[in-house]
Structure formats: structure tokens, C-alpha cells
Amino acid sequence: MYRLDTYGMRSAQTAATISVLDRYLAILDAVKESERSTSITELATRTNMPKSTVSRLAAGLVDQRFLVRNADGTVGLGLRVFELGARAGLPRRLMTAAAPVMRELWEATGDRVGIWVHHGAEMVSLAAVAGRLPMLPTRAGMRSPALTTASGKAFLAFCADRTVVDRLSAELVPDAASGFRHELDLVRASNVATDAGVAYPGIVAVASPVFSADRTVIGAVSLAGPADSMNAQHAAPLVRAAGLSMSRRLSAA
Amino acid sequence: MYRLDTYGMRSAQTAATISVLDRYLAILDAVKESERSTSITELATRTNMPKSTVSRLAAGLVDQRFLVRNADGTVGLGLRVFELGARAGLPRRLMTAAAPVMRELWEATGDRVGIWVHHGAEMVSLAAVAGRLPMLPTRAGMRSPALTTASGKAFLAFCADRTVVDRLSAELVPDAASGFRHELDLVRASNVATDAGVAYPGIVAVASPVFSADRTVIGAVSLAGPADSMNAQHAAPLVRAAGLSMSRRLSAA
DNA sequence: AGGAGCGTCCCACGGAGTGGGACAGCCGAG
DNA sequence: CTCGGCTGTCCCACTCCGTGGGACGCTCCT
Structure with missing residues (x-):
């Protein structure tokens, strides 16, 4: 070997x-x-x-x-x-820190709430709370592309490891890549990433990064709902607050 | 090998x-x-x-x-x-069937609710609710002895495989074994098993079996609380109803 | 510097893993 | 019933991959 x-x-x-x-x-x-x-x-x-x-x-x-x-x-x-899976350290810590915050976010919006961690070209779902409305199967252990989803962009924007971002955006044609970089800049400025139906048609998603005690991104919290009933502008502050709250709780423990 | x-x-x-x-x-x-x-x-x-x-x-x-x-x-x-763990079939099906019922039971009692499956001489926890979020395992993957816990007895009482019960109770001295058999008879009659502080001092637990579509036991739901504030007599009907409800939901899906 | 702890690497040796093919059981078709 | 096609399992000669003692480099203490 x-x-x-x-x-x-x-x-x-x-x-x-x-x-x-x-x-x-x-x-x-x-x-x-x-x-x-x-x-x-x-x-x-x-x-x-x-x-x-x-x-x-x-x-x-x-x-x-x-x-x-x-x-x-x-x-x-x-x-x-x-x-074994139930004992994996990082997911557990994130999940316990995230659980109450996820619930609050869900109570405030009624939409689908999820937490994600990064792996390779994808984001892996740790847990999800179902929204009331049309449901794509979201469940723990599920994967979504990092490049196009809100949670993926929220993560990548703050990913310290440049090589990860470079490797992923290498698959884009040059001008799409620079557009993508620009979008990440916006995410860095606002602390929220959005996906309006690109990854999943008809679904709007807003996500915000979650940081560990040492200020490195470890994942993202996302809120997703049907394009017609969910307003990204309105949801953004809530999601941003949820991300911050999770990061704080994670550092506290 | x-x-x-x-x-x-x-x-x-x-x-x-x-x-x-x-x-x-x-x-x-x-x-x-x-x-x-x-x-x-x-x-x-x-x-x-x-x-x-x-x-x-x-x-x-x-x-x-x-x-x-x-x-x-x-x-x-x-x-x-x-x-991988998040995709294991049996736990997943049981958990999705159980989640809402666990939540109801928690709301009705405020005590700790758990679902368990059997393995060897122990019961393995699939999920435990202390918070309000369904599906978020507080302490999943944990193990408890099958012989002494409420969930273990609830399972064993209905376990079709006699050899399992025999093998486990073989470790008991003869009269304890016959006492144990008698207790299982009572469990079979009432559909609830109780543990009053034997497995875990100061804690009372009540459990009821969960059956799959083919009427075989696949696990148990348990309710546990401090001995002074929880009344087993009062909790029994609720737990029994929860077990039935889970079994029904499991067969429906 | 010396020492005690760690994790990794090297490489000769041999036993553990390999997989083609034989085999047995289970269907549904003829 | 018998056949052919389908499973999954088992056998066993060959060989290659895993083995582990020991050397090594490293970081902390003393």
C-alpha cells in the first residue's frame, strides 16, 4: 500500500x-x-x-x-x-451547540433548518429540522455540492485553507471563477450566503458560517424554504444571528 | 482468520x-x-x-x-x-417513527425519553430527548445492561428468541432467574417494564416494547426521571401508549 | 546535554488475503 | 421433473501485503 x-x-x-x-x-x-x-x-x-x-x-x-x-x-x-457514528466528536459538539439555536430559528421562521460541515467538494448534513412546506429529502449524513449551495458558500468564504477554495473553483470557467470569488467577498462582508434556486430549483436558502473557539470555520447553519414564501432579505439577519450564537456556544463549552 | x-x-x-x-x-x-x-x-x-x-x-x-x-x-x-452511522437502516426507521412520539411523551412528562435497541447483553440507545428538538440524539450510542434496565426488560419479555433470554439469565443465580422470569411474565401482561433504581440509583424508569410490522420486538421506549419526582404508576399508561404508537407508525411506513 | 516521551519509517519475513473455479441452494421456465 | 440461470459460499495453491522490532527524529522536561 x-x-x-x-x-x-x-x-x-x-x-x-x-x-x-x-x-x-x-x-x-x-x-x-x-x-x-x-x-x-x-x-x-x-x-x-x-x-x-x-x-x-x-x-x-x-x-x-x-x-x-x-x-x-x-x-x-x-x-x-x-x-460509532453517534460518538464522532466534532459532529457531536457542533450538534449539541447547535440544537437549541436551530430550534429557535425554526420557531421564528417555520422553514427548514440544517447544519452542515465541509468535506471535499461537498457539504455534509449533520442534522436538519424539517420545514412545514415542500420537502426535499434532507437528513443527517446527506451531501450537497459545496460550490452552489448557500451553506457551501458560507463555509468556503471563511475557509482559511486557500487550496480548498482554489481546487473547487478550478472546475469553473475563468469568468465564473472570478464571479464566484466576488460572491465570496460579499459573503465575507455580510456573514451570510444565499442561494436562490441554483442548487435546488424553487428553493431559496440562506446560510451563515459557524466558527470554533479558534476562529476557524467548521461549518454552516442554513435556512431553506420555497422561493415564493421565503424572503432571503428578511431571513438573513436571523440566520446570521444563529451562526453567531452557535459559534459563541461552541466556544463556551 | x-x-x-x-x-x-x-x-x-x-x-x-x-x-x-x-x-x-x-x-x-x-x-x-x-x-x-x-x-x-x-x-x-x-x-x-x-x-x-x-x-x-x-x-x-x-x-x-x-x-x-x-x-x-x-x-x-x-x-x-x-x-455511515446516519444511514444505518434500522436505527433510522425506528428513529423517524419514534421522533414525534418521543416528543409528545416528553411534553406530557418533562422527563427523559429514550429509544433503545437490543444488542447482546446490552441495550443501545438510539436517541434520547432532553431538549425539544426531535432527531437530535443527546446521548445516542450509549449502552446499558439489558438485564436490569426497564428498556432491557421490556425488550426481553417479548423477545421471540428464547436463547437470548436464556443466555442472559444464565448469569443469575437460580432463584433470581425464576424471579426474573416471573417479572417478564408481568411485563408481558402489562406491556410495561419498570426499574426502580436498580440499574441507576435514584432513578425510576418505565419502558414499553416497540414492535415492527411482523410483530417482533425491535426495541423499547423508555421514560426515566428522579425517583422522588416521577411516579411509575402514573407514567405507565403514557409509556405504554407511546410504545403502541411507535409500533403503529413503524408498520404504517 | 541528557533523558523520556511521543509518532513515524524501514524492511526482511512469513502468514494472511486473494480469487478462479467448483459447489449447493433457489427459483421460474420449458 | 429437469434444466439453465441465478444466487451466495467454500476451497486452496500462490503470492503479495501486512507485520512489528528496532532505528530514527521530534518535542518537552529536568
Whole structure:
């Protein structure tokens, strides 16, 4: 394993040697990705591994209850991943700090409230409170593109790591990239980012960054509602206040 | 690897060959178990592995963001375990079915409400409400002994798999075991189990089973409060109703 | 400087993981 | 009933990846 393959390997292929861990996690991811429970054969195709290997590895994961085996032979995510996930430090701290604030925001607006953290090219939802009106499936563990969503922009605007922003905006054509930079400037000035139906048509979202004690962004709080009933201008101060409040509570603890 | 060691291995030791997966998961568990973030050396002692091995394996887990590396070199659980955990099927379905009911129960009583599923000799908490936000686990992933807690007894009383009950009650001295069986009979008759300070001193808990569509128990809902301010007799009907309501919602979806 | 602690890296060794293929069970079609 | 196609599992020779003692570099104390 290991990042550098000391001997140059010719030919395309995947190469770069795959460790056992990669295989196990590929299986877990494949299971996660599929909405319902998954058959071994399906996993084999999705992960590009021999069926026999998947069978063996999956059996190991089942033994450890990272997967559960259903009566029909398919597998789903097991209890153990839940136990682990529920203990992940950063999400927990953010969530406990955010919970009461999210609720206040929800009571004040009735719209969908969510908290997000950044990962790669996406934002990962930690928790969401459903709004009263039309619902896109928003739930914990869900991902949304960082570049286009309000929460993503709120995060990126304050992201200290320039390389992250550069890498993401590299996918844009030059003038879109400069427009994007400009937008981030505005976000920095106002502490709120907005998305008016770009990421999800008909839905307006407003988001504000959340900072940890050392003043680095760790996520964003967002408010989203139908374009016709929600007013971004009106919501902005509320969301900004929520972001600030979460940051304060996070530092306090 | 594999369960049966075909050749008898003499001497004590651990033996029984340990697979890579076991090692990885031992590390994850060790990290989970410790409240705060953990050093590599500490993990090495806790898991009984050479430091060098732990370092390498942990690095792999960090690469995959199953662990996060803090500035001081310690590690904690990463975002990825959270993402996985948030998608585990059974907990999710139970939680979404349970959330509104838990909230009602909380509003009616003000006491601590939790839902639990069974695993081995313990009950695992899926979610606990102290605040008003549904779906925000206060202390999810926590474990309690199945034998002594209200939720454990509520589950065991209806557990179709006799071997589970037998195996657990095997640890009791004979007359305690028969007393336990008798108590389970009462639970079956009333649909509620009670624990008055045995598992946790000064705390009274009442629990009721939750059934899936096929009428098998999958967990329990519990209500817990301080012994002096909570009345088990009074709470019982509410908890029983909550259990029924959850079961109904679970079958409906 | 010296020492004690940490985490990482190196690399010869060997056992653990690999996966093609045989196999058994379960359907629905012929 | 028998066939073919579909599952998931098991076997086992081959080999490659994980192993871990020990060297190393680092940061803190004393």
C-alpha cells in the first residue's frame, strides 16, 4: 500500500495497490450509497471486486455487525456503525451547540433548518429540522455540492485553507471563477450566503458560517424554504444571528 | 482468520488468529470508548498491538477519514463514521417513527425519553430527548445492561428468541432467574417494564416494547426521571401508549 | 546535554488475503 | 421433473501485503 508506488507501474489500470482497508470501506460505502439493502453480487459489480472476495469480506463485516444480513441474503448497514457514528466528536459538539439555536430559528421562521460541515467538494448534513412546506429529502449524513449551495458558500468564504477554495473553483470557467470569488467577498462582508434556486430549483436558502473557539470555520447553519414564501432579505439577519450564537456556544463549552 | 482454528493451538495466549479487520475495528472501538481524543501509544496499550502497527493502521483510517488527527497528534472519530452511522437502516426507521412520539411523551412528562435497541447483553440507545428538538440524539450510542434496565426488560419479555433470554439469565443465580422470569411474565401482561433504581440509583424508569410490522420486538421506549419526582404508576399508561404508537407508525411506513 | 516521551519509517519475513473455479441452494421456465 | 440461470459460499495453491522490532527524529522536561 502507501501513497507512492516505488516502482513505476506502466499501463493504465487502477494500479496504486489497494489495501484491505480500502476494500472493506469500499463495501461499506457501496452499501451506504444504495438506498435499500444490497446483494453480494451487486456489491461485487459496484466495487469491481470478485464476488468471492466480497462475500468473504462482507461476512467479516457482518460478524462484526458493521453490516446486517437480511433474511433474503442482502446486507444493510449494521448497528455498530451507528454506535460509532453517534460518538464522532466534532459532529457531536457542533450538534449539541447547535440544537437549541436551530430550534429557535425554526420557531421564528417555520422553514427548514440544517447544519452542515465541509468535506471535499461537498457539504455534509449533520442534522436538519424539517420545514412545514415542500420537502426535499434532507437528513443527517446527506451531501450537497459545496460550490452552489448557500451553506457551501458560507463555509468556503471563511475557509482559511486557500487550496480548498482554489481546487473547487478550478472546475469553473475563468469568468465564473472570478464571479464566484466576488460572491465570496460579499459573503465575507455580510456573514451570510444565499442561494436562490441554483442548487435546488424553487428553493431559496440562506446560510451563515459557524466558527470554533479558534476562529476557524467548521461549518454552516442554513435556512431553506420555497422561493415564493421565503424572503432571503428578511431571513438573513436571523440566520446570521444563529451562526453567531452557535459559534459563541461552541466556544463556551 | 475464520471462526474455527483447524489445528488445535496449545498454550494460552490469544490464539485464534486475528484478521486485519479485527485490528482496525479494535482501534475504532478503542477510540470510541475513550471520551476524549486518544494518543497512538494509548491505543497500542488498549488494543494490545505493537505501537508501530497501530500507527500504520491508524494512518490508514485517517486517510479514509474514519479517524481525524488533531493538532497534538491524538485521534478521534472522523466524519465518515458519522455519515455511515446516519444511514444505518434500522436505527433510522425506528428513529423517524419514534421522533414525534418521543416528543409528545416528553411534553406530557418533562422527563427523559429514550429509544433503545437490543444488542447482546446490552441495550443501545438510539436517541434520547432532553431538549425539544426531535432527531437530535443527546446521548445516542450509549449502552446499558439489558438485564436490569426497564428498556432491557421490556425488550426481553417479548423477545421471540428464547436463547437470548436464556443466555442472559444464565448469569443469575437460580432463584433470581425464576424471579426474573416471573417479572417478564408481568411485563408481558402489562406491556410495561419498570426499574426502580436498580440499574441507576435514584432513578425510576418505565419502558414499553416497540414492535415492527411482523410483530417482533425491535426495541423499547423508555421514560426515566428522579425517583422522588416521577411516579411509575402514573407514567405507565403514557409509556405504554407511546410504545403502541411507535409500533403503529413503524408498520404504517 | 541528557533523558523520556511521543509518532513515524524501514524492511526482511512469513502468514494472511486473494480469487478462479467448483459447489449447493433457489427459483421460474420449458 | 429437469434444466439453465441465478444466487451466495467454500476451497486452496500462490503470492503479495501486512507485520512489528528496532532505528530514527521530534518535542518537552529536568
